[in-house]
Amino acid sequence: MYQYTDFDRQFVKTRAAQYRDQLTRHLNGLLSDDAFRPLRLQNGWYVQRYAPMLRVAVPYGELNSAQLRVLARIAREYDTPTPELLAHAHQTSQSKLKTNLGHFTTRQNVQFNWIPLDKSADVMDLLASVNLHGIQTSGNCIRNITSDERAGIAVDEEVDPRPYAEVMRQWSTLHPEFAFLPRKFKIAITGSREDRAAIEWHDVGLRARKNDRGEVGFQVYVGGGMGRTPTVATEIRAFVPWNEILNYIEAIVRVYNAWGRRDNLYKSRIKILVKAEGQRYFDEVEAEYQRILADGAHHTIPQAELDRIAACFVAPARQACSNSDAEARIGRILKAAAQDDVEFARWIEQNVAAHQNPQLRAVTLSFKRLGHAPGDATADQLDAAAELADKYSAGEARVTHSQNLLLPWVTCDQLPELWRDARRLGLAKPNIGLLTDMIACPGGDYCALANARSLPIAHAITERFQDLDELFDLGEIDLHISGCINSCGHHHSGHIGVLGVDKDGQEWYQVTLGGSDGSDLSGPTRAGKVVGPSFAAAEVVEVVEAVLDLYKTERHAGEAFIDTLQRLGPDPFKTVANQARHVTRQPQAASDQALPV
Amino acid sequence: MTSPTIELLSAEQDHAQPHTLVLDNSADAQTASLEAVTCVKLHFPKFTDGRAYSQAFVLRRRGFQGDIRATGDVLVDQLLQMQRSGFTSAVLRADQDASLAAQLLTQFDGFYQGDTRQRNPHFQAA
Numbered sequence: 001m002y003q004y005t006d007f008d009r010q011f012v013k014t015r016a017a018q019y020r021d022q023l024t025r026h027l028n029g030l031l032s033d034d035a036f037r038p039l040r041l042q043n044g045w046y047v048q049r050y051a052p053m054l055r056v057a058v059p060y061g062e063l064n065s066a067q068l069r070v071l072a073r074i075a076r077e078y079d080t081p082t083p084e085l086l087a088h089a090h091q092t093s094q095s096k097l098k099t100n101l102g103h104f105t106t107r108q109n110v111q112f113n114w115i116p117l118d119k120s121a122d123v124m125d126l127l128a129s130v131n132l133h134g135i136q137t138s139g140n141c142i143r144n145i146t147s148d149e150r151a152g153i154a155v156d157e158e159v160d161p162r163p164y165a166e167v168m169r170q171w172s173t174l175h176p177e178f179a180f181l182p183r184k185f186k187i188a189i190t191g192s193r194e195d196r197a198a199i200e201w202h203d204v205g206l207r208a209r210k211n212d213r214g215e216v217g218f219q220v221y222v223g224g225g226m227g228r229t230p231t232v233a234t235e236i237r238a239f240v241p242w243n244e245i246l247n248y249i250e251a252i253v254r255v256y257n258a259w260g261r262r263d264n265l266y267k268s269r270i271k272i273l274v275k276a277e278g279q280r281y282f283d284e285v286e287a288e289y290q291r292i293l294a295d296g297a298h299h300t301i302p303q304a305e306l307d308r309i310a311a312c313f314v315a316p317a318r319q320a321c322s323n324s325d326a327e328a329r330i331g332r333i334l335k336a337a338a339q340d341d342v343e344f345a346r347w348i349e350q351n352v353a354a355h356q357n358p359q360l361r362a363v364t365l366s367f368k369r370l371g372h373a374p375g376d377a378t379a380d381q382l383d384a385a386a387e388l389a390d391k392y393s394a395g396e397a398r399v400t401h402s403q404n405l406l407l408p409w410v411t412c413d414q415l416p417e418l419w420r421d422a423r424r425l426g427l428a429k430p431n432i433g434l435l436t437d438m439i440a441c442p443g444g445d446y447c448a449l450a451n452a453r454s455l456p457i458a459h460a461i462t463e464r465f466q467d468l469d470e471l472f473d474l475g476e477i478d479l480h481i482s483g484c485i486n487s488c489g490h491h492h493s494g495h496i497g498v499l500g501v502d503k504d505g506q507e508w509y510q511v512t513l514g515g516s517d518g519s520d521l522s523g524p525t526r527a528g529k530v531v532g533p534s535f536a537a538a539e540v541v542e543v544v545e546a547v548l549d550l551y552k553t554e555r556h557a558g559e560a561f562i563d564t565l566q567r568l569g570p571d572p573f574k575t576v577a578n579q580a581r582h583v584t585r586q587p588q589a590a591s592d593q594a595l596p597v
Numbered sequence: 598m599t600s601p602t603i604e605l606l607s608a609e610q611d612h613a614q615p616h617t618l619v620l621d622n623s624a625d626a627q628t629a630s631l632e633a634v635t636c637v638k639l640h641f642p643k644f645t646d647g648r649a650y651s652q653a654f655v656l657r658r659r660g661f662q663g664d665i666r667a668t669g670d671v672l673v674d675q676l677l678q679m680q681r682s683g684f685t686s687a688v689l690r691a692d693q694d695a696s697l698a699a700q701l702l703t704q705f706d707g708f709y710q711g712d713t714r715q716r717n718p719h720f721q722a723a
Binding site for chain 2: 007010011014017018021022030031035038039140167170171172173174175176177178179180181254257258262291295296298299301302305
């Protein structure tokens with residue numbers, strides 16, 4: 001992991017002190033709501049349905065165990081509403097709301113839902129003690145940069161993207177020119193052949209690669225995004241030399257800052273600019289890039305700087321083990337109990353991934369289990385995850401795009417012990433990549449923007465698909481649920497997408513089929529197609545069932561759901577989905593999007 | 598730590614100069630004529646509209662040495678960004694407390710990226 005220098009540490013502490021001053025002036029009536037709003041947003045503080053929400057930045061998803069423990073402490077000591085607020089929330093909410101939780105997001109960040117605003121500066125100080133912060137996790141600025149959860153360990157990796165992600169994190173942090181862009185600006189970076197970072201759904205997507213001469217550079221995509229106009233990014237340049245990437249992104253963002261629309265919230269993302277201007281925008285970015293180079297290319301990355309940062313990402317020393325040893329031990333465990341047999345084998349199959357080092361494995365702890373919202377972790381579980389990271393993964397864990405935690409440095413002979421420990425904690429559900437490993441935003445239970453609740457839908461589907469035999473038979477399926485068109489739950493990219501919509505104060509759900517995040521399984525990045533008019537909440541599980549029943553009937557041997565869907569086209573699936581209606585008669589429509597408040 | 602240099606002006610002090618260019622937010626700062634211009638006024642229609650930051654940067658990159666002045670919805674909490682982007686004077690919104698400026702402009706010891714005052718980023722200085 002990146003090792004913070006004195007400068008880096010001091011910077012985070014100064015940022016926390018700056019925030020405390022802003023908060024104090026605000027609470028003393030010296031800084032208005034309007035003036036304070038973008039300042040708190042750019043430190044990760046939203047105001048949600050009942051309380052502020054804090055989004056903690058986890059740059060490219062990497063956390064160490066000390067940071068996990070601080071997140072646990074924040075969940076335990078600060079993620080608590082006053083009894084009056086909780087009583088009010090329970091009175092007005094249709095759900096049973098939970099407190100003292102951390103929540104993993106699709107952009108690899110961690111959120112809390114109940115921290116009182118007057119404690120927010122204390123929390124920032126606590127975060128700063130382990131180099132954490134909420135810098136640019138909200139607001140119309142360059143957001144926290146995400147990456148492949150298997151960066152630096154993936155077997156299909158060409159270039160480790162982490163050193164570049166870190167350089168970009170530093171460059172984008174408190175950039176004076178780009179704090180008030182037309183709209184939020186998200187960058188994702190991968191260095192693997194397979195896209196596990198959904199780069200084409202981002203404002204800027206980067207793929208680190210090598211050219212014919214073995215030189216490292218970036219394939220650059222621009223103008224992707226979800227929301228009410230789902231748009232797949234376009235390649236703007238096939239190869240930007242690695243050392244010029246900051247200069248090139250500067251050109252992309254500067255032209256966007258000047259040309260992006262500010263008259264209409266729904267048309268202010270860069271995707272709209274790229275669609276409207278096309279080649280003219282590309283030409284201007286190129287011209288601006290040339291001006292930056294002619295001006296001295298101040299942000300060209302020196303080799304020494306890349307080397308300094310890359311040295312932080314050298315693989316940790318792990319005690320060597322032999323594969324035969326591991327197999328023998330796994331074999332012993334497999335014999336231990338018939339029940340364990342199946343579960344352990346399934347866990348190895350779904351939750352354990354190959355590694356660049358053949359003696360190591362990447363293990364995903366599943367935070368998708370009945371009774372917990374997808375991606376929610378209790379304070380005790382965050383502490384326990386820190387223990388597991390220390391014991392099995394050189395003290396490192398990663399937040400994944402699909403809202404789980406990945407342990408990147410597990411020796412293969414420790415897999416049986418890790419499985420037993422994780423199972424004891426309820427984090428060994430062997431469902432990674434399967435239907436119940438769904439993505440869901442917090443939805444209307446917490447979020448002030450949501451039109452409908454996501455979590456009851458997630459719960460109902462999880463409850464219906466508890467049988468592991470059935471789950472394994474259905475195979476790998478991306479199910480994504482968003483509570484509104486802002487698409488935090490990435491419903492557009494789900495093989496099955498569920499979108500909460502509001503009509504006359506009622507919750508309805510639009511179902512889409514065939515979306516893709518750009519992974520090998522899902523195929524070229526694309527948005528799913530709407531099945532038909534919105535469904536009632538009570539119908540969603542039956543729609544999912546009907547669609548999957550048709551898949552089971554029609555699939556070829558070994559064919560994944562998304563492949564059957566692609567082969568047959570959406571129509572037969574739409575037909576069975578619409579036949580599952582028993583509540584809805586009239587078409588529902590309309591959804592809304594709003595700014596964070 | 599860089600010293601604060603952005604000059605704060607009251608609305609009364611912001612009188613018209615003969616060689617002032619008022620540049621609209623939609624104007625291209627790259628091609629605007631700067632001949633005989635000693636002051637460029639850039640406007641913030643709302644403090645959350647950041648176009649003027651890029652305009653100021655581009656003017657400085659072109660070598661403009663005169664005054665760049667921020668007008669409109671100018672808040673004391675954004676002076677640091679303005680100063681780093683090339684502004685040398687600012688007319689604060691009437692309700693703003695100018696006495697906070699000195700402290701807000703000097704909170705940070707340094708920044709990662711280069712700006713118009715310190716062209717090289719932190720990694721070049723190290």
